Amino acid sequence: MFGGAEAREADDARSRCARFMHSVAAGKASCAGEPVLYSLPTSAKLMVGRKRKRDMPMIRRTTALVICLIVLPSIADAARLTMDDKVSRWPRASTDEKIDFATRMGKAFSSLNAELDKNYFIRCLEETANIGNPGEIKLESAVKMCVSVKKDPPE
Numbered sequence: 001m002f003g004g005a006e007a008r009e010a011d012d013a014r015s016r017c018a019r020f021m022h023s024v025a026a027g028k029a030s031c032a033g034e035p036v037l038y039s040l041p042t043s044a045k046l047m048v049g050r051k052r053k054r055d056m057p058m059i060r061r062t063t064a065l066v067i068c069l070i071v072l073p074s075i076a077d078a079a080r081l082t083m084d085d086k087v088s089r090w091p092r093a094s095t096d097e098k099i100d101f102a103t104r105m106g107k108a109f110s111s112l113n114a115e116l117d118k119n120y121f122i123r124c125l126e127e128t129a130n131i132g133n134p135g136e137i138k139l140e141s142a143v144k145m146c147v148s149v150k151k152d153p154p155e
């Protein structure tokens with residue numbers, strides 16, 4: 001049949017053909033620097049399509065994971081009570097949100113007076129929010145009122 005040289009030439013021709021088909025499928029085929037416009041046979045297109053379809057669930061999962069990692073922390077931060085929120089939001093906030101806000105205020109103001117702790121701010125803000133009509137008052141103003149009501153520690 002084929003001798004050693006002829007077999008190598010046949011193998012080289014097959015590998016060149018396979019490389020060319022691969023470059024065409026990737027859209028990178030060229031001949032003497034000019035792009036080659038070549039349409040793949042339907043069977044080759046189906047093989048490329050199958051490979052892509054097989055990779056799609058992994059791409060979708062990865063995309064979903066990245067979106068979750070970006071969006072979820074921002075949603076959690078959006079649920080926190082801030083100084084710009086209205087006092088009328090206090091009664092509707094969850095217990096965790098109230099404790100978190102009062103803890104932050106306690107840490108911020110405890111250097112002024114040791115009695116300005118988390119428990120004090122929870123009581124004071126509960127009274128401010130639930131007695132009367134807080135209207136458009138922000139939590140910032142309510143915290144200032146709570147701090148001003150508390151007298152300096154006895155010396």
